Amino acid sequence: MDDFVCDKLTEWGLREWIGNFAEEGFTEESFLCLDDQEEEIAKLIPKMGPRFIFKKRLKLLMKEQNTANPDTADASAQVIPSTSGTSNEGKRKSDLQGESNQQQSQTKKQRLAKGPGSYSEEETLTKVKEIMRCVLKKIPPEKNNLNDFLRRKIHDLETDEREVVGVFGKTGAGKSSLINAVIGLNKFLPSGSISACTSALIKVEANMQNSKYEAIIEFITKEEWRDELWFSKNFGLENDDDDPEYRDIVEKLSAVYGKDGKEKPPDDLMDTKYFKEIPEFLVSKEKILTAKEAKKLFERLIRYTRTNPDNAGDKGAGRWYWPLVKCVTIKVPNADLLKHVTLVDLPGSGDTNKSRDKMWKTVVGSCSTIWIVTDINRAASEPEAWDILKDACSYMVNGGQCNQIHFICTKSDCHDNLEDTSKAGIRDFILKTNQQANAKVMKEFNQLKVKKHFSEESFKVFTVSSVEFLNQKYLNKEETEIPKLQEFLQELNDCHMLNYVSGALGILSLIQGASLRGGAEIKKDVCTILEKKMSGELEKVRKQMVETYQAFEKCLNEGVEKSENSCEKVLESVINPRKPGRGFHKTLRYLVEHSGIHKAEKNQNPNKKKQKNLNMELSSYLTESIDEKFKETFPNEVNCGPFNGKLNLFSLDTKTMKMNPEYKDVELQLEFLNAEEVKMKKKLIKIIRESKKMIYSSLMTTVEESMQECYDDAKKISGTKSLEKMRETIKKHFQDSKNIMFKTARDEMLDQLRELRKNILKNLKETMQESIELSLKTSGYSIPDVTEELDMVKNHYKGLKGSAEEDQ
Structure with missing residues (x-):
């Protein structure tokens, strides 16, 4: 049996059946002949579950083979015009109509097939993982420091890290079509499935366990829903359809309870009879839905993600549970671009529900890239798109790790008024419109205050057409700019593959170096050199971190002084504005009930309100005092490093030492x-x-935390003059605590900075000291020879490194 068969069965999770294929002497050629050979497959894989997986994977493999080699495709296959934008030669009708018909950019195709004997990045990763699993078995069972270290290092390689790409954009912006085109699954997300619910997060990632579509629904807690019910019943809203708050509450209650939502008290609405279809909600568990087809999954998922039924079919879904949902994770089979990437559809701002708000902030903070999706016709003038950038900026930059903003203008193919124009004329019109939109968006971005947080290199504009990408009626594939986004996601995946192979190469170098005897004196000398070097490098990092701490201390002292002198005006502007408007009593009641969060009207549309946070406004002078220093100290840019790059500069200079012939005997240890x-x-x-x-x-x-006491006290106030009493309660608490509150905030930040410094220096010293000792001071251990494995991984690493450099 050749490596191809072994690798494929391992990749598909069918390793236990390798023996059966080996006994029958399968090669790559005979393996591919198994397509539709039901009886033979049943003998090789007698269990039904694994057999079905094998058959599906084999069919997909055959389709890939036919697409890559059209000359070898089944001559009897029915060929129809392509709607996917890829070559239509050798395409079966069923392939073109299948839900998981994947689209790949030309660049990625070149990666997948670079020539005879070459492997795709995914195949390389599979092979290296198999090598490391075999090496793990070779490590002697005896317990000692080196064996334990090696086992731990090999297990650590398997850590599944993911890049998070946050997607902002209102319903109708074309997000569903965009995501379908980018991940290469034509009919995956139905229109309106993304952004249908204004509060829940929707994550999309690859299903690495099986070939089904899966949705994992995470609910808010039962206690949080009880609080929302109490608030909705006791908030004192009048039956005013013009009041957005009233409409919001009515919509939530009617979705979950129907007519009962208006009539019954909160305790009655917590009766288990209302949650028979979602018993998971009552016991704080996730609900999991699975289906073989995307369409079937979304038919079942609709009641958890859609705020309003759009058609008769939707109305038959019964109760709607979106008000109870915090997050939905949709797992997609055969989505190569999402293997190490998660796309997250994000509401425009946080939520008054504490757990939803916390999750929103956490996810926004974990996004390395943000996609802002908007219709090309309103891209530069769309206020909501720019509001998202301004409102979420602090969570993305200093409070997060975002290093790229992609402003994606969709529907660049809208040309209904050009019916009589020639094909070339329409193409020129689209490209000119795209160019104009790009220029307008960049001009608008350059006028924003948030530009100081993002350079022009980190802000990119894309003008995309999902329809043209599939049909290519007027534009070629590259002109739709979808391939650029695909390439971006592929690079995120490749980064993780390279990290795994690089780590594997280092471990194998250690094993092989430890297996070689001799060189005791040179090991001792190198060890002394490295320990001395490490001491000096640690001191450089420590010195920079101390200087950083002192700079923050100075900034924060200025921020405390400004906060104590100016924040009373900030408080007054929120709790006693000059033009409070009708029903301000309700606004202040809302604020104290939600720990300082309230909804302020947007100027552009008085019926839409955005979240405002009193706590954030009170701490604004403190955050402003350190914003620039913080961004300088903890940059998100990939090519920069924290603490003025001093951590990146830390080096034992082993790379240079390895090139010195004097250290030839410890070359592998230095590697x-x-x-x-x-x-x-x-x-x-x-x-x-x-x-x-x-x-x-x-x-x-x-x-x-300091203000929470006055919020709790103000909650209890009711009756006549309750508005004035709430104001006085908040003002008195602020006056009594302001001289302590801001200093406490300063001290807390400085304490955390000190703790970080201590943690980093400790990790640096202990990690490198352990590595030096185990590679240069261990002897007498029984270590396997991994010469062959080392050579193989070294070649794979060179191949991956070469691919990465070619694509740059």
Whole structure:
């Protein structure tokens, strides 16, 4: 049996049946002849479950083979005009009409088939993973420091890290069509499935376990829903259809309860009879829906994601549970571009529900890239698109890790008024319109205050057409700009593959180096050199971190002084505005019930309200005082490093030492230490990235905790003059605590900075010290020879590295 068969069965999760194929002497050629051979497949894989997986995977493989090699396709296959934008030669009708008909950019096709004997990145990763699984079995069972270290390092390679791409855009912007085109599944997301619910997050990622479509529904807690019910019944809203707050409450209650929502008290509405179809909600568990087809999944999912039924079919769905949903994760089979990437459809701002709001902030903060999707005809003038950028900026930049903004103008193919124009004329019109839209968007971006957080290199405009990408009636594939987004996602995936193979190469270098005897004196000398070098490098990092701490201390002291002098006006502007408007009593009641969060009217549309946060406004002088220093210290740009790049500059210089003939006997150990250093820096940058989000948000969090007491006291106020009493309660608390509150926020941030410094220096020293000792001070252990495995992984690494450089 050749490697092709073994690799495919391993990749498909059918490793236990390899023996059966080996006994029958299968080669790549005979393996591919199994298509539609029911009886033979049943003998090879007697269990039905694995057999069905094998048959599906084999059919997909055959389609790929036919697409890549049209000359070998079945001559009897019915060929029809392509609607996918790929070559239609050798395409079967069933393939073209199938739900999972994948579209791939020309660049990716070149990656997948670079010539005889070459592998795609995915095949390379599969092979290297199999090599490391075999190496893991070779490590002797004896317990000792080196064996334990090696096992841990190999297991750590399997960590599934994902890049998160946040997608903003209102319903009708074309997000569903965009995502379908980009991930290459024509009919995956039905129109309106994305952004149908204004509060829940919707994640889309690859299903790596099986070939089904899956939806994981996460609910808010039962206690949170009870609080929402109480608030909706006691908020004192009049039956005013012009009041957006009233309409929102009515919509939620009628969705879940129908007529009972208006008539019954909160305690009665928590009766289990209302949740018979979602018992998971009552016990705080996730609900999982699965289907073989995307269409079937969304038919069942509709009641959890859609606010209003759009057609008669939807109305038959019974109760609607979207008000109870916090997040929906949709897992897609055969979605190569989502293997290490998660697309998240995000509401425009946070939510008054605490857990939804916390999740929104967490997800926005974890996005390395943000896509803002809007109709090309209103791209530059669409206020909502720019509001998203302004409102979420603090969570994306200093409070997050976003390093790229992609402003995506959709529907660039709208040309209904050009029916009588020639094909070439329509193409020229579309391209000219795209060019004009791009220029207008860039001009608008350059006028925004948020531009200081994003350079022009990190802000890119795309003018895309999902319809043209599929049909190519007027534009070629590249002109639709969908391939550019595909290539971007592919690069995110490739990064994770390269990290795995690089880590594997380092581990194998250590094993092989440890298996070689001799060189005791040179090992001792190198060890001394490296430990001395490490001490000096640690001091450089420590010194920079101390200087950073002192700079933050100075900024925060200025912020405290400004907050104490100016924040009373900020408070007054919120709780006692000059033009409070009708029903301000309800606004203030809403604020105290939701721990300082209220909804302020937008000037563009008084019926739409955006979230405002009193705690954020009170802490604004503190955050403004450190914003520039924070961005400088913790940049999100990939080519920059934290603490003025001092962590990136930390180096034991093992790469240079490895090139010195004097250290030939420890070349493999130096290779390992170089790989460990690179890996360690990535790990520490990830720790810093996560810590800095908490450090930045600590200013507002401390203020919120300090203000919570007055919110709780104000909640209890009712009766005559309750508005004035609530105001006085909040003002008195603020006056009594302001001289402590802002200093406490400052001290909390400085404490967290000190803790981060301590953690980074400790990790740096311990990680590298352990690596030095295990690679240069261990002897007498029984270590396997991995010469062959090392050579194979080295070649795979060179291949991947070459691919990455070609694509740059």
